[in-house]
Amino acid sequence: MKNFVFHNPTKIIFGKDTITxxxxxxxxxxxxxxxxxxxxxxxxxxxxxxxxxALREAGITIIEHGGVQSNPVLSHVxxxxxxxxxxxxxxxxxxxGGSVLDSAKAIxxxxxxxxxxxxxxxxxxxxxxxxxxxxxxxxxxxxxxxxSGMVVTNxxxxxxxxxANRHLYPKVSILDPCAxxxxxxxxxxxxxxxxxxxxxEYYFTNREPYTPVQDHFMExxxxxxxxxxxxxxxxxxxxxxxxxxMWAATLALNxxxxxxxxxTGFPMHxxxxxxxxxxxxxxxxxxxxxxxxxxxxQAQRTPEKFAQFAERVFNITSGDIEExxxxxxQALLSWFVKIKTPxxxxxxxxxxxxxxxxxxxxxALAKIWNMKDYTAEKIEEILKLCV
Amino acid sequence: MKNFVFHNPTKIIFGKDTITxxxxxxxxxxxxxxxxxxxxxxxxxxxxxxxxxALREAGITIIEHGGVQSNPVLSHVxxxxxxxxxxxxxxxxxxxGGSVLDSAKAIxxxxxxxxxxxxxxxxxxxxxxxxxxxxxxxxxxxxxxxxSGMVVTNxxxxxxxxxANRHLYPKVSILDPCAxxxxxxxxxxxxxxxxxxxxxEYYFTNREPYTPVQDHFMExxxxxxxxxxxxxxxxxxxxxxxxxxMWAATLALNxxxxxxxxxTGFPMHxxxxxxxxxxxxxxxxxxxxxxxxxxxxQAQRTPEKFAQFAERVFNITSGDIEExxxxxxQALLSWFVKIKTPxxxxxxxxxxxxxxxxxxxxxALAKIWNMKDYTAEKIEEILKLCV
Numbered sequence: 001m002k003n004f005v006f007h008n009p010t011k012i013i014f015g016k017d018t019i020t021x022x023x024x025x026x027x028x029x030x031x032x033x034x035x036x037x038x039x040x041x042x043x044x045x046x047x048x049x050x051x052x053x054a055l056r057e058a059g060i061t062i063i064e065h066g067g068v069q070s071n072p073v074l075s076h077v078x079x080x081x082x083x084x085x086x087x088x089x090x091x092x093x094x095x096x097g098g099s100v101l102d103s104a105k106a107i108x109x110x111x112x113x114x115x116x117x118x119x120x121x122x123x124x125x126x127x128x129x130x131x132x133x134x135x136x137x138x139x140x141x142x143x144x145x146x147x148s149g150m151v152v153t154n155x156x157x158x159x160x161x162x163x164a165n166r167h168l169y170p171k172v173s174i175l176d177p178c179a180x181x182x183x184x185x186x187x188x189x190x191x192x193x194x195x196x197x198x199x200x201e202y203y204f205t206n207r208e209p210y211t212p213v214q215d216h217f218m219e220x221x222x223x224x225x226x227x228x229x230x231x232x233x234x235x236x237x238x239x240x241x242x243x244x245x246m247w248a249a250t251l252a253l254n255x256x257x258x259x260x261x262x263x264t265g266f267p268m269h270x271x272x273x274x275x276x277x278x279x280x281x282x283x284x285x286x287x288x289x290x291x292x293x294x295x296x297x298q299a300q301r302t303p304e305k306f307a308q309f310a311e312r313v314f315n316i317t318s319g320d321i322e323e324x325x326x327x328x329x330q331a332l333l334s335w336f337v338k339i340k341t342p343x344x345x346x347x348x349x350x351x352x353x354x355x356x357x358x359x360x361x362x363x364a365l366a367k368i369w370n371m372k373d374y375t376a377e378k379i380e381e382i383l384k385l386c387v
Numbered sequence: 388m389k390n391f392v393f394h395n396p397t398k399i400i401f402g403k404d405t406i407t408x409x410x411x412x413x414x415x416x417x418x419x420x421x422x423x424x425x426x427x428x429x430x431x432x433x434x435x436x437x438x439x440x441a442l443r444e445a446g447i448t449i450i451e452h453g454g455v456q457s458n459p460v461l462s463h464v465x466x467x468x469x470x471x472x473x474x475x476x477x478x479x480x481x482x483x484g485g486s487v488l489d490s491a492k493a494i495x496x497x498x499x500x501x502x503x504x505x506x507x508x509x510x511x512x513x514x515x516x517x518x519x520x521x522x523x524x525x526x527x528x529x530x531x532x533x534x535s536g537m538v539v540t541n542x543x544x545x546x547x548x549x550x551a552n553r554h555l556y557p558k559v560s561i562l563d564p565c566a567x568x569x570x571x572x573x574x575x576x577x578x579x580x581x582x583x584x585x586x587x588e589y590y591f592t593n594r595e596p597y598t599p600v601q602d603h604f605m606e607x608x609x610x611x612x613x614x615x616x617x618x619x620x621x622x623x624x625x626x627x628x629x630x631x632x633m634w635a636a637t638l639a640l641n642x643x644x645x646x647x648x649x650x651t652g653f654p655m656h657x658x659x660x661x662x663x664x665x666x667x668x669x670x671x672x673x674x675x676x677x678x679x680x681x682x683x684x685q686a687q688r689t690p691e692k693f694a695q696f697a698e699r700v701f702n703i704t705s706g707d708i709e710e711x712x713x714x715x716x717q718a719l720l721s722w723f724v725k726i727k728t729p730x731x732x733x734x735x736x737x738x739x740x741x742x743x744x745x746x747x748x749x750x751a752l753a754k755i756w757n758m759k760d761y762t763a764e765k766i767e768e769i770l771k772l773c774v
Contacts, residue, residue, distance in 0.1 A: 001564075001630040003402025008395070014647065015390025177388075210627065212611040213635045220603025227599050240597065243388040247647060248600045260401065260634060 001211060002262030007166070008255050010146045014175045014247065016239070019050045022093065022136050023058030025172040029132040030090020032061045034083060036104040037095040038068045042138060045182045051095050051136055063087045065107075068096060071276045071283065072103040074118055074154045077110065084111035084131070094135040094170070098142025098194075098283075101135055102150040105168045108133050118154060121161040123368055130167040138179045140246040141191030141284060143198055143253030145173035153277050160277035161365060162269075175250065177242035185233055188245075189339040190284025192229035195249035196222050196332075197268055197287045202257045204298055204305055205264040218257050219312045224248040226335060233339060265371045268294050271379060274361040281348050288341035289348065292333045293386035299325040345387050355383045388598060389649030394553070395642050397533045401562045401634065403626070406437045409480065409523050410445030412559040416519040417477020419448045421470060421498075423491040424482040425455045429525060432569045438482050438523055450474045452494075455483060458663045458670065459490040461505055461541045464497065471498035471518070481522040481557070485529025485581075485670075488522055489537040492555045495520050505541060508548040510755055517554040525566045527633040528578030528671060530585055530640030532560035540664055547664035548752060549656075562637065564629035572620055575632075576726040577671025579616035582636035583609050583719075584655055584674045589644045591685055591692055592651040605644050606699045611635040613722060620726060652758045655681050658766060661748040668735050675728035676735065679720045680773035686712040732774050742770045 013021055026033055033055060042048040055062055065080045084092070084107055092111075094104035108130040110117030119125040137145045144150065148169045151162030183191070199218040206214070225248045231241030258264055271294065272286040299306040303325040310316040310328025319327065336343050345352060359379035366374040400408055413420055420442060429435040442449055452467045471479070471494055479498075481491035495517040497504030506512040524532045531537065535556045538549030570578070586605040593601070612635045618628035645651055658681065659673035686693040690712040697703040697715025706714065723730050732739060746766035753761040 001402070001627055001634065003405065005398065005400050007398035011392065011394035013392050015388070018390065211631075212614050213607070213631050213638065216607025216611055217604060217638075220600070220607050224599040224603055240388055243647070244598075244600050247388065251600065251604075251643075256638075260630070 001260040002208065004259045006255055006259045008146065008169065010169045011172045012146060012175060012250070013172065015243075016176060016178060018174050018176045019047065019136055019179065020054040022051055022134060022174055023054035023060065025174070026055060026060055026091060026093055026134045027058040029134065029171060031059060032063065032087065032089045033091045033093045034063045034065055034080065034087070034089045034107065035093045035095065036068060036080060036100055036107065037066045038097070038100050039066070041182065042095055045179070047095060047136065047138060047179055051093070055093065063089055068100045068103045070099045071153050071160065071280055072099040074152055074156075077103050077106040077117060077152055080107040081110040081117060089131065092131050092133045094133060095138065097137065097139025098144045101137075101142065101144040101170070102152060102162075104133055104135070105130070105144070105150040106152050109165070109167065120165075121152060121154070121163060127165040127167050133170045135170045135173045136179065137173055137175050137246070139183055139187070139191055140180055140242070140249040141194040143195065143250055145170060145175065146250050146254040149253070151273070158277050158361065159364060160273035161368060162273070175246055177239055177246050180242050180246060181237045183236075185236065186340060187282070187284075188232050188236070189229060189341050190282050190288070191249060192225045192245060192284075192339070193288045193291070193336065193341055194284040195225050195252040197291060198253040199257050200291070201266045201268055202261055202264050203309065204295070204302070205267065206261045206305070207264075208261055211261060214257065214260060215308070219309070221248050221252050221257070222313050225252070229339060266369065267371060267374060270365050270369060270371060270374065271358075271362050271382065273365055274358045275350065278354075278358060278361060279348065279350055285342050285348060288336045288343060289345055289386050290382075292329060292336070292343055294382050295329045295332070296385050297382045299329060345383070352387055355380050358383060388647040389595060391646045393642055393646045395533065395556065397556045398559045399533060399562060399637070400559065402630075403563060403565060405561050405563045406434065406523055406566065407441040409438055409521060409561055410441035410447070412561070413442060413447055413478060413480055413521045414445040416521065416558060418446060419450065419474065419476045420478045420480045421450045421452055421467065421474070421476040421494065422480045422482065423455060423467060423487055423494065424453045425484070425487050426453070428569065429482055432566070434482060434523065434525060434566055438480070442480065450476055455487045455490045457486045458540050458547065458667055459486040461539055461543075464490050464493045464504060464539055467494040468497040468504060476518065479518050479520045481520060482525065484524065484526030485531045488524075488529065488531040488557070489539060489549075491520055491522070492517070492531070492537040493539050496552070496554065507552075508539065508541070508550060514552040514554050520557045522557045522560045523566065524560055524562050524633070526570055526574070526578055527567055527629070527636040528581040530582065530637055532557060532562065533637045533641040536640070538660070545664050545748065546751060547660035548755060549660070562633055564626055564633050567629050567633060568624045570623075572623065573727060574669070574671075575619050575623070576616060576728050577669050577675070578636060579612045579632060579671075579726070580675045580678070580723065580728055581671040582612050582639040584678060585640040586644050587678070588653045588655055589648055589651050590696065591682070591689070592654065593648045593692070594651075595648055598648060601644065601647060602695070606696070608635050608639050608644070609700050612639070616726060653756065654758060654761060657752050657756060657758060657761065658745075658749050658769065660752055661745045662737065665741070665745060665748060666735065666737055672729050672735060675723045675730060676732055676773050677769075679716060679723070679730055681769050682716045682719070683772050684769045686716060732770070739774055742767050745770060
């Protein structure tokens with residue numbers, strides 16, 4: 001096992017009827033809050049009213065910053081930073097899924113500096129402080145509610161970049177599974193795929209020879225995500241299924257998956273970020289396209305780990321290592337088909353002749369993420385397995 | 388899933404050559420520290436020197452409080468509180484295993500109040516604050532390094548009581564697997580049993596019908612503890628094996644096992660505490676005596692969960708539910724025999740005619756832990772299965 005530091009200070013408040021605690025939890029950090037949210041969905045399902053009432057009852061003045069879109073964009077983050085500065089807010093409240101959270105994180109860091117917040121994303125500056133962030137989560141997917149990462153798209157440069165910094169952990173995240181009841185089936189499925197991808201990035205790029213604690217943890221998360229997603233898709237208002245999916249997705253990327261593995265890569269995300277930067281597709285949809293192709297590519301190089309995955313996650317026990325590895329990938333792909341996520345580029349009308357352009361875009365992120373073995377040629381080869 | 392709050396603020400610094408960071412980490416909390424440790428072992432293996440030098444280099448004045456014994460006693464805690472008060476220390480440094488940590492936690496809370504610290508244990512007072520605590524761990528077992536619990540024995544009343552309070556999380560815990568190289572085989576095994584017991588208390592007393600996230604997490608911990616303990620017993624200085632065992636034991640009781648399960652009990656610990664209170668046996672040894680008996684008793688009442696345990700942890704797939712349940716318990720018992728932990732009362736020369744006395748002692752803790760269904764009769768019945 002490699003050396004590591006694990007320090008996740010986020011307070012998770014999980015369960016039914018917990019949303020109104022956003023008032024008292026936020027009041028601990030100030031009296032004026034920038035409330036970041038997405039589009040109309042939180043107004044339709046009453047979460048907007050619950051949050052604003054709770055904040056006002058706690059004596060908090062709210063500056064609203066709605067309109068975050070999925071694959072959140074830098075220009076909207078800039079507007080949020082401007083609002084936060086003009087109004088001298090004490091704290092940020094995020095109400096939404098990963099896109100809202102990541103926008104809120106970017107605003108929380110950008111509000112305390114004079115330079116463009118994008119400099120953090122391209123490694124030209126590092127975050128030294130951020131406004132405190134509290135959150136009401138409405139989507140089980142990104143894990144941003146309990147980690148220090150954020151991803152934002154720069155529309156001008158067509159770059160979807162992300163990174164982590166310890167100042168970006170939310171202080172408090174409120175996870176009420178009921179807040180996800182109105183997430184439609186395809187977005188629920190995208191969320192489950194995203195959470196599974198987070199785990200599998202660590203699992204398959206891990207170079208340590210034997211890591212039983214982390215492996216069993218991650219295999220359990222994958223099994224739980226699949227199982228709970230299946231149950232949600234049977235009944236969108238199954239509380240326990242929504243709860244299991246929400247908690248599994250949070251645990252998938254809260255630091256435990258990778259603790260002790262040393263340097264691992266995020267190649268599937270790296271490639272997917274180019275898909276969503278260029279074609280504005282849902283992140284989970286992009287991942288379900290990239291994952292099978294990347295896994296086929298990688299399994300030719302490290303089949304043992306894929307065989308272990310097949311055995312422990314899908315109970316595939318017959319065949320040699322290569323056969324098991326292939327069957328495990330096929331089993332995951334079949335599950336994607338079952339939950340109706342796209343599994344190849346053409347399913348989302350991405351032209352195959354764009355592959356060189358996508359690869360070129362991805363290489364820029366590969367450099368920033370220090371994954372220099374991912375050349376344009378290698379990425380093209382992987383993308384050709386995604387058709 | 389039941390509602391829960393998860394908020395574990397302990398910073399874990401894990402790995403080789405990390406012990407000297409105790410200096411800078413502790414200096415963040417003050418200039419004068421009470422250093423709590425056990426007997427001679429940390430002087431023999433150089434940890435004492437590493438810690439004291441690092442603290443002094445960080446400009447910290449050390450007040451020493453050594454001599455903590457396993458099953459740490461209240462009188463020694465009282466002495467530590469006296470020292471902490473007299474010297475007006477800013478912070479506590481624990482160097483040792485669970486007994487040292489728990490003594491240090493009791494001192495950290497007791498140093499800030501005028502009343503007897505035991506009042507916290509019997510529920511007469513509640514902890515409102517505590518001195519900051521940093522730690523260098525030398526034994527993989529209790530999980531105290533990343534949780535808010537503590538257990539202390541009152542020698543006068545022959546009561547071994549414990550509880551949790553959010554002020555008792557260590558600020559920083561340094562986990563260097565090398566610091567456990569000198570732990571002898573039988574204590575290594577006791578530690579693994581302790582960690583497994585922590586998980587199984589939640590696992591088998593969980594009344595929620597279906598908790599895939601937690602179950603897979605806990606099954607993974609049990610498998611990892613067994614696997615890594617086996618490897619350590621082959622080679623006491625196998626770094627990776629020591630590391631896997633150390634991290635698995637920490638994760639076993641850091642709040643994740645029980646998050647979302649609602650009210651669960653700790654019946655095996657409750658009964659074991661009486662064994663170690665009355666006979667001063669090692670906690671892990673006591674657990675390996677109590678666990679099989681309690682599991683046999685409980686499996687007659689909730690066989691389904693025991694069958695799941697047998698299937699997922701020991702790959703026992705044939706037989707009906709009752710048969711699988713019994714085989715799973717037998718498999719764990721066989722593993723205890725393999726790692727040479729005692730599996731019945733007579734193995735530690737505890738007289739069978741003492742069973743009523745042990746049960747009577749345990750009932751006092753059952754009341755405090757709010758496990759009122761554990762009457763003396765029921766505990767006697769379980770203890771009779773431990774002979």
